[in-house]
Amino acid sequence: MSETVRVIGDTLPGADFNAPLLEVDDLRVEFRVRGQRIPAVRGASFTLEQGRTLAVVGESGSGKSVTSQAIMGILDTPPATITGGAVRLHGVDLLEQSEETRREVRGNHIAIVFQDALSALNPLWSVGFQIGELFRVHRGTSRKDAKLKAVELLDQVGIPDAKNRVGDYPHQFSGGMRQRVMIAMALALDPEVLIADEPTTALDVTVQAQIMRLLKRIQAERNMGLILITHDLGVVADVADEVAVMYAGEVVERAGIRDAFKRPAHPYTKALLRAIPRVDTVGQELEVIRGLPPNPAKLPGGCPFHPRCFAAEDKCATEVPPWIEPAEFHGSRCHFAEEVYTDER
Amino acid sequence: MGRYVIRRILQALLTLGIVLFLLHYLMALSVQIRGNPALLFFGGDRTPDPAMLEQVERLYNLDNSCYERVGDPCITPFVERLQDYVQGDLGTTLNGNRDVAQLLSIYIPNTLRLFVFSVITLVAVSMVLGTWAARHRGRFIDHTVRGTTILADSIPVFLILLSYVYIVAVPLTRWARGIWGTESFMGQVFRPNYNPDYPWTTIIIPGIIVGTVGLATMTRLIRASQLENLGSDFVRTARAKGLKPMRITIVHVIRNSMIPIVTGIGFLFAFMLSGAVLTEGVMGIPGMGRMIFQAVQRQEGNLVIVGLTVSAFVVVFVSLIVDLLYAALDPRIRYE
Amino acid sequence: MRRMRMTVAAIAAAGLAAATAACAGDEGDVDGEGDGGGVINMQIGEVRSLIPGGSGESEGYRIIKNVYDGLVYYDIETGEPENLVAEEITSPDNQTWTIKIKDGLTFHNGEPVNADAFIRSWDRTAYAPNALPLNYFFGTFEGYAEMNPDPLPEDQWADPEVPEYPEVATTHLSGVTAVDDLTIEVKLTAPFIGFPTMLGYEAFYPVAEECLADLEACEATPIGNGPFMFEEPYDPQAGGTAVVWEDYAGDKPKIDAVEWHVYLEGDDCWADFLTGDIDICSPSAADYQSAMSDTELAERVIQQPDPSILMLAFPLYDEKFQDVNVRRAISMAIDREGVLNVVGPERFTPLDEWVPESILGGGTNSCGEYCTYDPEAAQELLAQAGGWPEGEPLKIWVNDAADNLDIFRAIGDSISESLGITYELVPMEWTEFLTARENHQLDGPFRSGWGPDYNLNENYLEPIYGGGASVNDQGWENEAYNAKIAEAGAAATLDEAVALYAEAEAILAEDMPSVPVFGENFNFFYTERLDNVEVHPIYAGPRGDCELRTVTITE
């Protein structure tokens, strides 16, 4: 719907509009700590189309946040290093671009909403300043106009009395409102891809729903691609179009949201789904996944999930499972993907 | 805010009042235990006539009998002293009968000038080093900066001064005068002693040397806060906004790092006052530090009390300013 | 940002100061190109007062002696008083003195220097309520007692612990009268042949009427009658400049002006001397050694004895020191050369007399062998006297100023090494030391130093050892000695008196109530721009001075 027709070629030379909006291909990230190399992301692949919502789901430490930061290009290097793969925006591999181009891409094309808005906003500057800063830096807008734009944005994300609150500091907002400020800031330059990294984790349940609705609405209005990163499958159900489940730094299952919920093809996904409290399971005992998430420095051999897997067999401990697609647009990294998909295991 | 300031000021006044009384009591005790400082008036190797001594004692309010009884807090002279102070009469010195207020008007500016240069040095050097170390955290430069500043802090400042005066200053001055001439800035700046004809120029070097007091503490503070800020979520946000590193540093890191710097200066100020005692002594700067030291040596009770109260006032005042600066720097802090 | 501005301001201010100084230099001929003139830069300590009678310390006197002219001036060679303002000083009986003043002399402000000028100065100093440090100089004058009364009887005090004094009714010394405008008659309470030698001292300088009218102004800008005068006020913390008085009647100084730079206690002028900012300076012991090894610098040194002396005195009220042989043993146990090596050679000279050579009547070597280091003889003497109490340390009492501790530690080390007894150094703060010494509370040898008030051997004998056992610090009394002192005071001529005082010194030497240790030395270095540098042996100040009346600037 964007009224401003952007000339993408200006800021992203070589853009091909027939290519997918965002394509992450076998992305690999390592942390180097005290001479030790710890893999954080070990081959993440997924694709995002315009106007669609992709949910990236996983436990903490599964590499989903690192992936999002790698896409943004804001990993702390060192200790993190991208060791392989590609992040393609309109077919252009961002990893090969100069730092300057990447800076232009940030905010202009891809924006991110962080989990904890309190620490993600600078406590010493007013929210108006922090939103306006984007216009001033990227568009050269004057201080006054930038402030007007900020008011407009705050209004759009549903902050009441935005005009008067634009000069307030982050600590003067409630948690939900602060997250709205964060979203307003991400939307400022009308990006094509919005990454929301656990946007509701720190919030109350009612507020969570409001924020999710807001994100959905905005995504629809602006026809953006939205990557929703969360550890909570429950949040994803109503919002996402597709889901990518991550475990131990790799995508273990990728599917359309309905398919994934109905017929998961990876034991981990299945276990996650069973752990969601639902109206129809009231009275039954909730299942929990046994064991702890693996230490990325000491991953188990074979399938990294095997020590916790209900379906594991001997070969799971020795052989790395291949990518199996039991159905169209539905893949899983499990030796027994077919069986799990068909609910034989 | 206003209420907070008033409460802080009242608290500060109470502190100063207690300091004033304690100092008075210490002086009284010292007179009671050690004997009469009026003897100083006569100086030299001889014994004054008792009648003369009495005259002098009367002149300086030392004739109160409480000075004969060890442990007596001498309340009456204290009240008289306070009355005099309130009326703006700071009294005179025993040695030379000088007006104390007039002495302060000479000494205070000198010490302030010294502090101007030392604060500039301290902040500038520790900012550069702290930022540098933070950027290269855990690497060789970080360790080197840390080691060097700790080493610099381990060398007592008066020894740096003495080495400067005795070893470096004379050849440096001669060299500079050979090039730029005696009356030039360069010809004066390296002089081994303060010179009242060049009150700013000849105080630069001692100021810089005093500025090394607390360098390690300050650098460490700045490094830590820079690290905290550099690794903070809001800096990550700023990067996600596509800001240039320079802008991130200026807008999002430095202001946040100012807070520990302000604390650090407030904290180190007291140490600088100590440094001033030695520096002013070695470099011949007629300032507060040296005045207090000599006054204490000569048992110049009045001068000690006035001098230390002024110094205490400065410390209290600085800490008040620091607290108020907090509020100015950090919108989260609002004193109620 | 504000700090930045301040730095800029600082540099600007510095530049300005440099610029103005340079301008002043052009006018005042600071660089002194050729033909004499120029400004000499002198170091000075903290000055107490610049009005005669108020200083009483070397630094004030160093300025006063150039800004004022006294009745006499001490000859730089012989040390004898020569008339300066006085025309002649005579007495028929050494008790009533008549002083005639030269005609036509004035103060800087034009007031005449006459009998009244002196009398008003003396009255001011002698008047007890003024509490001036040099008050005691008038103790021998008739009428002093009326101006310095004894305290009231104890039962009349309001507070039993605070003595009270009667009002002093008179403001004039009755023993001093102006016979005519230019003649003063002074009556002393006892004959004193050395009276004229006292008159060169600060206490006896004249004071202008205008000065007494506004003491505060006069303190800053003294109104003197000497060759130098202040145009700008003198600042005791920063110093000041005195220029040559154009209308000075005597021999005018060869320089244009003198600028005094203040070095307070603990400061050292040496570094500034090396950079040429100070013209005369005395180095510390360590700096002295390096200075003397610089051949070029070593040519510009003035070394001569200073009349100040250092002694180790005995508490004769303590039973341990009753035997003269103990006192002699301790004296002979002191390796004076060795101690000198510790505190810095040539700062002192070993002393074997109670009156130093530079003083009228001094140089008698009266102590002789007993002031010579001889550990064996010392041990023998100590054994004769019955030895030293077993296990008891010899306590040496000193006041902790300057390098006293170093000197007496070295003395203690030496005694301990020679006699095999342990010693303990007891440093005391000055006022406390003074009180303990006077009240005879010390139980071991103590420091005793003396600098002369005037140039006569009497000044080293009477004030220190006279007055009887209860009065002097040693608790020493010898009738023959007291008689000799009295006889000398009444002598007909100065020469006769000097000889009699020397005899008194010999009596003192027999009893040895104190041990002469060192006479002090001047070691003054001067810059190459100076010439004809002379140092007056009396009151030159400890850290460097010269005769400003005769010094020249060459360049």
Add this chain to the structure above:
Amino acid sequence: MSELTAPVPTTERQASLWSDAFRTMRRRPDVIIATLVLLLVFAMAAFPRLFTDKDPTQCLGREARLRPDTWFTGDHPLGTDAFGCDFAATLVHGTRPTIALALSVIVASVVIGLVLGIYAGYYGGWLDSVISRALDVFVVIPMLMGAILILSLFRGRVSTESLVETIAAPAIALTLFGWMEFCRYTRAATLETKNLDYVIAAKCLGASDRRIMFKHILPNAIVPVTAVVPTTIGGIIVTESALAVLGIGVQPPATSWGVLLSDGTEWAGGGYVYLFAWPLGLLILTVFAFATFGDALRDALDPKLR
């Protein structure tokens, strides 16, 4: 300073905090070197006879300032000092007063600070007000100035017979103006800890105030205090030398590094650099070792900022 906060306390966490700290420290080469230096200095203080067989009180004026031309051999391995005493002996024997002074000041300050801080923080109310006010009052007078004031005003006859008498006066003066930092940390830690669940639990179980204070709160308070102790010791050594140079610290003929330095500064200019360089080197080395150790300890106890 403010960067130190008490970590969440349970007994095991305490134990692991200390052992973690110990383990981290053990691995750092700078800490190992600093520890070796400190051990050497302590050995010199405790057993001076191991390092020299000369009597430092035997001094011959005529032999004053013999330069150490024959390095480490001969009669005077480091030459003689300004009084003709063997310089090596003086230096070694001067270590004990220096170290003893620093240690006694730090022990006294820490004890005073801990006790006052815990009482102020635990009981609050008027006790807290009084102690906090005292803190304010002492804080406004810097340590060196306070020490100068006390030492000069009450300077009198000082005996140098025994070690205790030698260091008593400066030790008291420095302690008087040295306890505040520890008190402040302890008070803050106490305030933070006293409302924690396990302390309240202990209270409910009827533990006495004293038991709670010293059993439960003290272990927490001691963490920030310990972290500043080594650096403070270095500071005390420096302050002592400053006092000695001003002539009001340890009184000669007793020696300390400060006294040696103050003699040394006098003679360094005259070409006797060794008189200045040796005590200076020893002092800087020791203070540097303390500071390095303290820096590492602070890091180890507060790993966030490493």
